[in-house]
Amino acid sequence: MGRQPCCEKVGLKKGPWTAEEDQKLVAFLLSHGHCCWRLVPKLAGLLRCGKSCRLRWTNYLRPDLKRGLLSSEEEALVIDLHAQLGNRWSKIAARLPGRTDNEIKNHWNTHIKKKLKKMGIDPVTHRPITSPPRPEGEPLTHQEERRGGDEPEQAALSQGPPGGADQEDEDEEAPASAQPQGTTASSPASTAAAAVSPSCSSSSASASAVATPGGAADVAAWPNPIDLFEVDGIMDMDWAGILSGCGDDDGADMGVDLFDHYPGDGFDQQY
DNA sequence: AACATGGTCAACCGCAGTCGC
DNA sequence: TGCGACTGCGGTTGACCATGT
Incomplete structure (x- = not known):
């Protein structure tokens, strides 16, 4: 029925983003936010x-992203969280402000x-x-090597049921069912974390203070075109206005007039 | 200096869950 | 209530860069 396809696969650019594209996207998102990503490129x-x-924004352009290597504390936290959550990178990332999955x-x-x-x-x-x-005379296949060699990763990961009844937030409490041997904060993983990073204290502020990545506190300076813009909050804006204006035709051709109604504030820094 | 190999990371792909019609 | 669109997530790929031979 009524819905438009996610995107016309034809004529869309792929591959690395250019500075110009970055700038367009940043400029748009900072001044208008995003309501539905499908419309963002058009607009x-x-x-x-x-x-x-969305990927470009969340992984690279977001103003609150930290750049550079993970600190030893962050690394230790990642190890600890991975022990609890498995490969749920988004959940792990949610505990590390300014880091993406x-x-x-x-x-x-x-x-x-x-x-x-x-x-x-x-x-x-x-x-x-x-x-x-694995015995020495038995080289890994390329695929295996990529996967890290031996372990049946996905199978093993299901120490938390893979998606099964997705415990979501309960997972963060590392229920016993998901942790063989009743893994807790003092699990081997924690030990590993501590070993990898002696300075680790899993209860460090990074874990607790986070809740939502992108706390304004972590808007660290990073050299990015985004610095050229003012992050001011616009997510709450009246998107109905935009939507009613864009219809099915190519928003790129609609000109910028469309946005003249929008003040460019209300960006709730959801990221 | 040229080539080979390995490491890193941005970006894409496909699936699953959620939501709107 | 079912279908299909939309979003988010995790896995994978491939280009680029660094290092080794």
């Missing part, structure tokens, strides 16, 4: 799908996994590795 005059815009996921796969393995800790189960992963 911002971008040849991207909404999904791509993508960033954490990448950091996990490239740094932390290795560290844990070096320490003899299985990055999946967060327990000491008992048996050698």
